[in-house]
Amino acid sequence: MLAVIVLLTAACSGGQPAPSGPSERATSSPGSTRPTATNRPSSPSSPTPAVKPNAKEQARLNEQLIAAAWDNDLRRARSLIARGADVNAKDNTVQSAYLISTSEGYLELLNLTLQHGADVDSKDSFNGTGLIRAADRGHADIAGRLVQADIKINHINNLGWTALHEAIILGDGSRRYVDTVRVLVAAGADLRLPSQRDRIPPLQHATSRGHSEIAQVLRGGLVTDKPSKRLADRRLLAAAERGDATAAALAIRAGANLEARDERGRTPLLRAVTEDRLAVARLLVHLGADPDALDEQHDTPWLVTGVTGSVDMLEVLLPARPDLTIRNRFGGTSLIPASERGHVGYVRRVVRTDIDINHVNDLGWTALLEAVILGDGSKRYQQIVTILLDAGANPRIADRQGVTPLQHAERRGQREVARTLRNA
Numbered sequence: 001m002l003a004v005i006v007l008l009t010a011a012c013s014g015g016q017p018a019p020s021g022p023s024e025r026a027t028s029s030p031g032s033t034r035p036t037a038t039n040r041p042s043s044p045s046s047p048t049p050a051v052k053p054n055a056k057e058q059a060r061l062n063e064q065l066i067a068a069a070w071d072n073d074l075r076r077a078r079s080l081i082a083r084g085a086d087v088n089a090k091d092n093t094v095q096s097a098y099l100i101s102t103s104e105g106y107l108e109l110l111n112l113t114l115q116h117g118a119d120v121d122s123k124d125s126f127n128g129t130g131l132i133r134a135a136d137r138g139h140a141d142i143a144g145r146l147v148q149a150d151i152k153i154n155h156i157n158n159l160g161w162t163a164l165h166e167a168i169i170l171g172d173g174s175r176r177y178v179d180t181v182r183v184l185v186a187a188g189a190d191l192r193l194p195s196q197r198d199r200i201p202p203l204q205h206a207t208s209r210g211h212s213e214i215a216q217v218l219r220g221g222l223v224t225d226k227p228s229k230r231l232a233d234r235r236l237l238a239a240a241e242r243g244d245a246t247a248a249a250l251a252i253r254a255g256a257n258l259e260a261r262d263e264r265g266r267t268p269l270l271r272a273v274t275e276d277r278l279a280v281a282r283l284l285v286h287l288g289a290d291p292d293a294l295d296e297q298h299d300t301p302w303l304v305t306g307v308t309g310s311v312d313m314l315e316v317l318l319p320a321r322p323d324l325t326i327r328n329r330f331g332g333t334s335l336i337p338a339s340e341r342g343h344v345g346y347v348r349r350v351v352r353t354d355i356d357i358n359h360v361n362d363l364g365w366t367a368l369l370e371a372v373i374l375g376d377g378s379k380r381y382q383q384i385v386t387i388l389l390d391a392g393a394n395p396r397i398a399d400r401q402g403v404t405p406l407q408h409a410e411r412r413g414q415r416e417v418a419r420t421l422r423n424a
Contacts, residue, residue, distance in 0.1 A: 021275045028049055042377030053084045062089035074104045087113040094125035102130030102146065107319055120151045125173040128157040135163035136170050140179035143317060146284025146299065147187040154189060160196025164189045168202055173211035179279070181214050182245055183286050185221045186252040190220070217246050219392075221253060233260035240284070242267035243277035248284070258289045265296040267364040271354035273301040281316045291322035299331040306334030306350070309343025314350065325353045330360030342380040351391035358393060364400035368393045372405045372421075385417050 055060060068076040073215035085124045093196045098118035101110040123129060134142035156164050164184050171177030194201045206215040236256035239247035259267050269289040272280040291301045302322035305314045335355050338346045351357060358366055368388045375381035398404045409418040
């Protein structure tokens, strides 16, 4: 049996061509809907190069693009595409830049290929879609992006498996595979469809392999429940706040809106971020939830990470391309409350993004000023001041009264902070 699984695993990663197999769109339980996103990257057609390459040059460009895809070399891939390389062109192993991005988990590369006309119905040598390849490797973020691109969720490859089967049969039941299964369940995958050769349904595959968490997700999805749209939304909001990622997936499967709002205008993602519910946030981000959705007090999921200081949540949200310039109700970016509250790890990580280090909020304060004025000069604030200065913070930007960070530090008896500022 082990030899069979090893052989099949290798097959799913690419191999000799096989005859084509059946294909179908998602046929989930009645009432289920595909998740929709508000911030999906656009998918324009491929650009037309200034001079159309001849056949020989086209083949060379396509070959180079495939090589760049294997290396995840985005800069080179963009250049080759601009010169006319085809993201759908396949080599003799039936690999294309698009298909490579799905199996290798290269999300930015996948977005690039989708923006330039990638065919989501493209198949590999085993008649597998990009979704099947992603599920095989446990790339939940890739699976979610492909769901947003309206890929066929229940397509069956030549091994008789759908993406859901591959995530269960070839997965190890670890977090990344649980996340992948949740994405597929939320997107409406057929939970009753058996693998074609042995006629074993997904739940039986999961239980026989000891994938208890995946089995729990599948059992929940198999329960016949037709809540109203309003009830599904309430379930999603509640699941997000308490951190129940499986319940969140089932609510989305039942028709909940990713951008549903509670009485305070908070979305499920904002509630998940506020409570630092990482598993729920991952699911929502994978499916396209908006990291910039403002609530009634002008908070967004991204802005709240600066308040909580969760570096893990920051990492979950960054692939969703949050707008780093959005300001909170005090006119500040996420860096400013993080500096005020002494979130050293967060500040260290966020200054590596494109966030404006010297942004001035409505109080007239930068992150550096807040760290001094509202900090206590302790070790963590000393570290934050150093991090900000090293990242390019300007120590000469004064507050509205013309008082500089150094003068504030001296007035507050923050000797170590003052010493650091003097040497800046």
